[in-house]
Amino acid sequence: xxxxxxxxxLGRMASYVAKRLLEGEKITIVNAxxxxxxxxxxxxxxxxxxxxxxxxLVNPRKGPFHPxxxxxxxxxxxxxxxxxxxxxxxxxxxxxxVHVGLPPEFAGHEVKSIPQAHLxxxxxxxxxxxxxxxxxxxxxx
Numbered sequence: 001x002x003x004x005x006x007x008x009x010l011g012r013m014a015s016y017v018a019k020r021l022l023e024g025e026k027i028t029i030v031n032a033x034x035x036x037x038x039x040x041x042x043x044x045x046x047x048x049x050x051x052x053x054x055x056x057l058v059n060p061r062k063g064p065f066h067p068x069x070x071x072x073x074x075x076x077x078x079x080x081x082x083x084x085x086x087x088x089x090x091x092x093x094x095x096x097x098v099h100v101g102l103p104p105e106f107a108g109h110e111v112k113s114i115p116q117a118h119l120x121x122x123x124x125x126x127x128x129x130x131x132x133x134x135x136x137x138x139x140x141x
Contacts, residue, residue: 001027004111005035010077010130012117018081021092028097030106033070033131033141036119041128045136052137068139070130071098100141 001020005013013035017027037044056062067076075098083089102111119127134141 001025002106002109002111003027003029004031004113005029005074005130006031006113007119008035008114008117009119009122009127010035010037010074013114014074014077015081016114016117017078017096018092021078021082021095022088024092024095026095026097028099028106029074030099030102030111032074032098033100033129033134035070035074035130036127037130037133038122038124038127040126044128044133048133048137068134068137069100069141070134070139071100073130073134074098 003013003017013029017029020027052066052068054064054066056064067073075096078096078098079093082092084093099106115121131141
């Protein structure tokens with residue numbers, strides 16, 4: 001299944017994708033940088049900045065390491081909704097592919113959207129795209 005993340009709320013899309021992965025489907029998400037995170041821009045930036053500062057006190061180079069790129073942020077959101085530490089969650093996570101933009105190999109394929117996760121259903125103007133958040137965090141894509 002090929003899903004276009006344009007104007008889809010990240011959490012709602014991730015829960016839908018996690019459920020389908022656990023059912024055994026292979027899912028590819030394209031346009032990951034166009035997914036949106038609801039809420040005020042400053043609050044979202046502050047939350048992710050605090051998350052990025054979490055490091056090992058003894059040796060910060062040992063992690064934990066946090067994703068900055070849009071495709072990695074989307075993959076991490078889906079991973080948070082899977083039982084990742086169990087074998088079925090790991091195998092489900094391996095069936096997920098996430099891309100920035102639309103790769104040439106998917107140019108002729110039918111791309112689906114998730115109506116229940118669309119931004120129009122939220123009724124808010126307060127959101128930020130994953131691409132802008134990624135730029136704020138210092139990603140180069």
